[in-house]
Amino acid sequence: xxxxxxxxxxxxxxxxxxxxxxxxxxxxxxxxxxxxxxxxxxxxxxxxxxxxxxxxxxxxxxxxxxxxxxxxxxxxxxxxxxxxxxxxxxxxxxxxxxxxxxxxxxxxxxxxxxxxxxxxxxxxxxxxxxxxxxxxxxxxxxxxxxxxxxxxxxxxxxxxxxxxxxxxxxxxxxxxxxxxxxxxxxxxxx
Numbered sequence: 001x002x003x004x005x006x007x008x009x010x011x012x013x014x015x016x017x018x019x020x021x022x023x024x025x026x027x028x029x030x031x032x033x034x035x036x037x038x039x040x041x042x043x044x045x046x047x048x049x050x051x052x053x054x055x056x057x058x059x060x061x062x063x064x065x066x067x068x069x070x071x072x073x074x075x076x077x078x079x080x081x082x083x084x085x086x087x088x089x090x091x092x093x094x095x096x097x098x099x100x101x102x103x104x105x106x107x108x109x110x111x112x113x114x115x116x117x118x119x120x121x122x123x124x125x126x127x128x129x130x131x132x133x134x135x136x137x138x139x140x141x142x143x144x145x146x147x148x149x150x151x152x153x154x155x156x157x158x159x160x161x162x163x164x165x166x167x168x169x170x171x172x173x174x175x176x177x178x179x180x181x182x183x184x185x186x187x188x189x190x
Contacts, residue, residue: 032072
């Protein structure tokens with residue numbers, strides 16, 4: 001057998017193993033982890049060249065009540081890599097992998113996205129003002145008879161209805177102005 005087939009064969013489960021039984025040459029590194037934390041730790045271990053795998057993550061994700069029955073997700077590490085894995089865990093506990101504020105700053109591509117969002121809000125505002133303005137024009141356009149010069153007299157009840165509709169349309173426009181201003185102000189905040 002070649003060396004690549006031997007290393008591939010060492011990762012195959014033995015048919016006689018019980019569920020959750022570690023593979024030969026693997027040691028139990030950690031248990032009681034939520035699935036997300038286990039995957040983060042697994043990723044950090046693999047970045048550092050540690051051969052590791054998880055056990056129980058799918059069961060815990062499918063039915064969270066099994067978390068306590070199984071003791072959470074377990075991480076198994078190849079026995080040759082246990083020292084490196086423990087170094088990684090100690091570095092995590094010391095905070096060597098913590099993200100600083102300088103690393104959390106948005107990338108330069110977010111400026112373009114913010115400009116697109118701002119343009120989108122301006123378009124929404126423009127459409128709202130256009131609809132409100134056209135509604136006011138139609139509402140207050142003087143009613144005409146068949147001849148172009150004869151203007152019909154408008155009863156006072158119609159005038160009060162028009163005033164109320166105008167107030168509602170202006171309130172609608174004011175709401176959108178304030179809403180868009182608040183969104184834009186939040187986007188410009190550092």
